[in-house]
Every structure is written in structure tokens, then in C-alpha cells.
Amino acid sequence: MDTKEEEKAVAGTIADPELTSLDSASLIKGDILGQESTDPVLNAKMKLVNDTIEEIGWTGYQTKLFFLNGFGYAVDSLILLIQSITASQAALEFRATFAEGQTIAVYVGMLVGALFWGLSADVIGRKFAFNCSLMISSVFAIAAGASPNWEVLGLFNCLSAFGSGGNLVLDTAVFLEYLPGQYQYLLTLLAAWWGVGQLTVGLLAWAFMPKWSCLDSDSCTWQNNKGWRLVWFVSGALVLVMSVLRVTVIRLKETPKFLLGEGKDDEVVEVLSSIAVKYNRPCSLTVERLQACGVTGQPDGRRASLSHARNKWSIGEITVHFRGLYATKRIGISTSLIWFSWLLIGLAYPLYNVFLPIYLKTRGAQFGETSEYIRWRNYALVNMAGIFGPIPAAYMAKSRYFWGRKGTMIIGAILTSIFFFAYTQVRSADQNVAFTVVVNFLLNIYYGTLYAFTPEVLPSAHRGTGNGIAIALNRFMGIMSAVIAHFADTATSVPIYICAALYIVMAIVAACFPFEPHGRRSS
Template sequence: MADFPADSQREDEKDAEEHRAELTSVSSGADLLSRESLDPVLNAKIHLINDAIDEIGFTPYHAKLFCLNGFGYATDSLLLLVQSIIASQAALEFKPSFHNGLTIAAYVGMLVGALFWGTTADIIGRRTAFNYSLLISSIFAIVAGASPNWVVLGLFVCLSAFGSGGNLVLDTAVFLEYLPSKKQWLLTLMAMWWGLGQLIAGLFAWAFLPNFSCPEAGPCTRANNQGWRYVWYANGALVFVMSILRVTVVRLKETPKFLVTEGRDEAVVDVLTGIATKYNRPCSLTLARLTACGVTGEATGRVHNVHARTRISFAEILIHLKGLFETRRVGISTSLIWFSWLLIGLAYPLYNVFLPTYLKTRGTDFGDGSQFTTWRNYAIVNACGIFGPVLAGYMCASKYFWGRRGTMVIGALITMVFFFCYTQVRTAAQNLGFTCAISFCLNIYYATLYAYTPEVLPSAHRGTGNGIAIGLNRVMGIMSAVIATYANTSTPVPIYICAALYIVMAIVAAVFPFEPYGSRSS
């Protein structure tokens, strides 16, 4: 009996020796960034983690994450749209001097949120932001409905957006880092929740604004203009419910790829074997196999080189920024991704800003213009946007569309065509039809870019890189609001410039150095 522990120990040591050889086989191309890593130990451990995740496969746990992380997508789009939906009615009541203030407040909040939650995700982990970001958003969204004036409303819009601004950063990272490689296309499909959030915002607007809003020509007070407040209350309450579901349906543990960058090999094994045991799946990963690889950072002369000595410091942030340019190819990839987010962040908001005024100068008939028709059409358009990511998910999983890069090229070019054609709209039916088509096609590109970004970023610096990418998008949103205030919106030139930007996006997508199709995220 006493010999059994010794025998077990010898077996573990033998197992460990066998897997030391895996250090030399990691650069097989199975992991997307395997040839770009300067730390072979970390590379080997991520390789083993990917093997274990693939061995476990897709489980009900992943299905729950798809929905719960999708809540973050929905909240981001929902709260961003709510401020634009209610802005005109709130302005009638408060009579502000700067009508685009809410848009700037929302984008500032989302900018700071993306940078804050993205950076902290690499410093303290993904789990904290996952658990608390939606709760913060919901509280301030509900309070926004009780705002006594324009400035206070802008403040609560900003704070609510701060909470939701990190969701697009964290939701993709958390889901990706648990996802089997053959199901990575689900990351693109998850963007359908973005369209669902827009639809919900439109439905609440359709329900409350036509019936509880003051007329533009008459007196407008809080008593006869409760509709926009009801929209905030309803959306905030929904987000609050989603935030509660996040911490009750799944007790999220820290992601294995974050834990391995921390040097917490035992926790990595506990997380993955826990999922495997719960759903009766195989998992051959052991602590001996991970520790046999060595200590992270040994090859570079620094133990745990993905962190600074002091976590909450500029040095820590600098390490994550440098990690996004670890090699020439990774640096080019990061730069092109950020450039793409800048382009889409400028093109789409500006198009929405300039198009309505331009079409009116061309004699376009938008229909009866009633609030009922306006918000009905708004709901229809947003419903169409749900299905763009569905098609994008199918395209990303098929070799016939050249993977993620090909899907983005196709999505950008088709959107560009519809944008140019839209300038010829003359009737209400044409307006609705082309708007639906653009909503559908644009989300093919957008959904794929959302998924592609975390897929090609190094796991240790994924939150920082993703946060900066989405932050740049928010900067362009702020600029669009400023341009809309002071520029001439009746000229067609900005519209053609915005449409042409989609050609640039397609070119950039075509030259991205990495293609995730057929590979595993590192």
C-alpha cells in the first residue's frame, strides 16, 4: 500500500518528461500566434490549454456564456441608442444650448469605460468586469430617467455608458478564452445580440414616445413629457435583470489563459477539470504537464514577464502596450486593427448625421413623419440588423468565403454599394428598404471585426488591445457629434467620403497578416 504514492509520483514525473518535448512542437501552426511568441514556456502552456479546451468540447456552460456575454453586447448598443432616441424629447423639455451634448456624454463614457475595463482585464482579470460592469450601467440608466435638467442627464448618461463601455472588450475575451477552436465562429455570431439590443431600444421607444411625449409646437414640461423617462426606466430595469442573471446563472471563474499568464497553473487545471467533471467530458490536462513546461518568462530572463512588479502602475500598462507590438507581424496586425476601428467609428456615425438633411434637400419623402411611424420603422430596421451577424458567422466558418478577412471584405464592399445607392432614395418605402439593407450588411463587417480583434491579439494583452481598439471607435463617435454641430449637413461630399471609407476598410481587411480560420486563438 505504501508503494502506491511513489508509483503515482513516478508516473507523474514520466508524464512530465514526455510533455517537456512539447516545447519543441508548439510552433506547428495550430495556434494562431505560436510563431510570434517570444516566450516558449507561455506558448507551450497555452498550447496545452487549447488542447484541453478542444478535448472538453462545447458544453452547456459555453451555451450559457454565449447568452450571458451577449447581454453585454445588447447593453452596449441599447444604451448607446437610448440617448439618441430620447435626446430630442429631452431637449424640448430642458431647452439646452448644445443639443448634441448627450451624444458626446455617451461616447466619452464608453471611451473611458473601454480603456478602463480593457486595461484592468489584463491587470486584475476578466471576472471582475464581467460581474460588475452591467450592474453599474443599469443603476445609472435607471437614475437617468429622473434627471432634473440637461447637465445632470448628460452626467448619468456618461456614467451609464462607462459601465457598458467595457462590455464589448470583456465579453468577447471571456467567451473566446473558454471556446473550443471549432466553435470560434460563434464569437462572430454573438454580435447578433448587438442587433437585439438595438431592437429592444426601438421597441421601448415605439411603446412610450408616441403616447407620452409633448408636442414640438406646444408647451413641454415634465408632466406631459414622461415618455423619454419611461424609456430610460424600462431599459435600465432590463439591464439590471441581465446583470443579476450574470452572477446567478453562471458563477464565472477566471479564464484559463489569464490564469496561466499569472503563473497560477494549479488554478488553470482546477477550472478546466471542473468543467469537464460537471459535464462528464474528458480532460487529460494535469498540473504536472503544465509545470513541466517551465516558468513563464524564463526564456526572456524575467519571471512572469507579462506583469510589472507593481500591478497598479504605469509600468504595468506599458508592458501590455509593448506586448501588442512584440514582433513586427503582431505590431502590424495591431496597428491595422486599430486603424479599422477608427475608420468604422468615423464613417457610420457621420453617414447617419449627414444623410437625413442631405436627402431632405433632394426632395425625399419620408412619409407622414409621425412618432408612431418613426419608431415602428426604427424597430424594423434594427430587427434586420440581427441577421447580419448570423450570416457573418456562417461565412466565417466556411472556407468558401476566405475566412474572417474575406467576410470583412465582402461586408464592407456590399455596405459601400448600398451607401452610394442610398443617396438616390426618394420615397418612404425606398428609405425603409435601403436602411434595412444597410443595417444587415454593415453588421456583417462589424460583427466579424468585433470577433477578429480578440482572436488575433495575444492572450496576455488581449484586454488592453481590444479596449484601445474600441476606445478609438468612441473617439470618432465624439468627433462625429462635433462635426454635426458645426458642419454643413446639406452637402453630398461627406456622404461620398464616408462611403469611400468602406473601400479602405475592405483593403485593410484584405491585408491583415493573420487569418484565424482553421487556427486556434493564442
């Protein structure tokens, strides 16, 4: 089997063969934002770059990115859920008075991380954040396991989340900007790694928490309550390994679409040509062809680029990227609806998943199930279901029969809402587990598609900023979820009813999105 055939085989292991049997000519109808009157020169150059990426096709480079960018998804969910698993035992040991403090700490870190890494991705490029964000997260995750008190644990938790918080901004952008148009649905499948992170932390909790957890604050010591610390130590070590693999397995090149916005036509050609040469693929793009399109910028020529301010390190740079997300009426509506969707799921997701250990414990107790071993076993089973939600989501997003990405989100949100309402009526321990498994499977259909949809419809020059703000809004509502959970009481069904109602609103918002990426290429 030659190199080209091997790469096709690898691509086939990631996606259903039926999905990858492409009638590309009928599938790809043009660039999503190609008809928007922003910068006609940049649009023309973007079309050439998209044509070239499709000409090169799927290679081993994209295969590596699928796995290495997937690590970022896994780490984000890992760090987010560690605190929900470990906070109660750490609170006993440190005699904390505000148990939801760790939830707020992790969401503050992720909020700041999303904004910082998102903006930096548009200012200095995707490469820097991709290479160092996981390393930062791993160092502080390991340190969190050795925390001497509640406040220091919150600090390390926050700093670890700051590192991981930018990954969902970068991972989707980097993978998308190297993907041929017909493979963009794999961005939805990438969310399966989120479930891998959930499962990992669930298995660690199952392994350590039942054996090394104290029962009350009077008897808690490092020795008899080290289960939560071991979860942090092992998780941090895993993240460290992932961060090393990211810089050794693939030496990431700056994405061609970022370079195009920078006006670096020669580097765009160099990056794409190097991939084509390495994998023995054709590449007809030349600097002359790009330059023949003209010079990007405003029609009146007042500024050389629409992608940056005159001074990259000024407040004006933020203004340029924010304004670019409202460059036309349709782009502005799309941006606003995307951010609103992230606000909604930012409240619904943590109200369920972050407080899931409490739901399992309180409802298990109602049915006479009090074993900590069974509780954490069930938690691992529920989180495993999250891996599989993005798989049908990718198929549905790819298929016109499910109305593309918008239809997939509508279906996923409605089904999730139905099972949330049903979950409030569980009457046995088995029903408790079954419904939580189904809910976790279904909500990842919507969530995984939204993660993919967001960067697909954002302008490339402002993708990091738009994605970063979206995820930051999500994290802000995560902070609010801790406050709501504190007053609404997670031992009742009230938070579940709130989640169900929010998913109905999400389905309505998804139906209103002005752009549908199915059959089109991202800018």
C-alpha cells in the same frame, strides 16, 4: 437523451448544423500566434490548454456564456442608441443649446469605460469586470430617466456608458477564452446580440415616443414629454435584470488563459477539470504537464513573467501590456491595423446609426411622411435587421470559400459601401426604409466580424488592453462624429457619402491584416 447529447443539441440551436459538423483534424492547423517568437514556454503551455479545451468540447458552460455575454453586446448598443432616440425630446424640455451634447457624453463614458475595464481585465482578471460592469450601467440608466436638467442627464448618460463601455472588451475575451478552436466562429455570431439591443430600444421608442412627446419647448413638461424618460427607465430596468442574471445563472470562473499568463498552473487545471467533471467530459491536463514546459518569462530570466510588471499597480504595468501588443513585427502590424480599423468604423457607424432617427425623419418629410408613429415603426424595423447580419457573417467566417474572417470583412465592407452610395439616391418613402434596412443588415456583417477578429488575433495576456484601446479609439471617433454631424448637417447626404468612402478604406485595411484566424486557435 443523455447530458452529452443534450449539450450537442443546444450547440446545434446556436449554429447551423452544417457548420458544426466538424472535421476538426483538418480544420485546426495550430495556434494563431504559436509561430511568433515571444515566449516559447508560454506558447507550449497555451497549446496544452487549447488541446484540453478541445478535448472537453462544447458544454452547457459555453451555452450559458453565449447568452450571458450576449447581454453585454445588447446593453452596449442599447445605451449607445438611447441617447440618439431621447436627446431631441430632452433638449426641447430642458431648452438645450447643443443638441449633440448627449452623443458626446455617451461616447466619453464609453471611451473611459473601454480603457478602464480593458486594462483592469489584464491586471486583475476578467471576472471582476464581467460581474459588476452591467450593474453600474443599469443604476445610472435608471437615474438618467429622472434627470432634472440637461447637464445632469449628460452626467448620468456618461456614467451609464462607462459601465457598459467595457462589456465589448470583456464579453468577447471571456467567451473566446473558453471556446474550443472549431467553435471560434461563434464569436462572430455573438454580435447578433448587438442587434437585439438595437431592436429593444427601437421597440421602446415606438411604444413610448409617439404618445408622450411634446412639439415645442414652450409646451414641454414632465407630464406631456415623459416618453424619453420612460425609455430610460425601462431600459435601465432591463439592464438591471441582465446584470443579476450574469451573477446568478453562471458563477464565472477566471478564464484559464488569463490564469496561464499569471503563472497559476494549478488554478488553470482546477478550472478546466471542474468543467470537465460537471459535464462528464475527459480532461487529461495536469499541473505536471504544464510545469514540464518550463517557467514563462524572458529568455534571460530577468523577470518572472511577460504578462505583468514587478508592481501591478504601477505605470510600468501599462507599458508591459502595450509593449506586448508589439512583441513581434507581425503582431505589431496586426495591432496597428486593427486599431486603425476601429478608428474608421468609429466614425462611420455613429454617423449613420446614431443619427438614423434624423435621417428617417428628414427623408420621410421629403416624401410627405410626417407621422411620428410611422417614423419610430420604421426605426424598429431597421434595427431588427441588425440582428441578422452576424448570422451570414458567422457562416462566411467559418467557410474557406469566403476567405475566412478577412474575406468576410472585405465583402461586408464593400457591399455596405455600395448600398450607402445607393441610399443617397432614394426617391420614395418605401425606398427610404428598404435601403436603411439593407444597410443595417450589411454593416453588421463587417462590424460583427471585426468584433470577433480583434480578440482572436491579440495575445491573451494583453487581450483586454488591446481590445480596450481599439474600442476606446472607436468611441473617440464617435465624439468626432457628433462634431462632423453638427457642421456637415445630417439633413443632407454628406455624412452618408463619408460613411460610404470609409467602408471602402476598411475593406482595403482588412485585406492587409497579417493573420487569418480561420482554421487556427487563439492564444
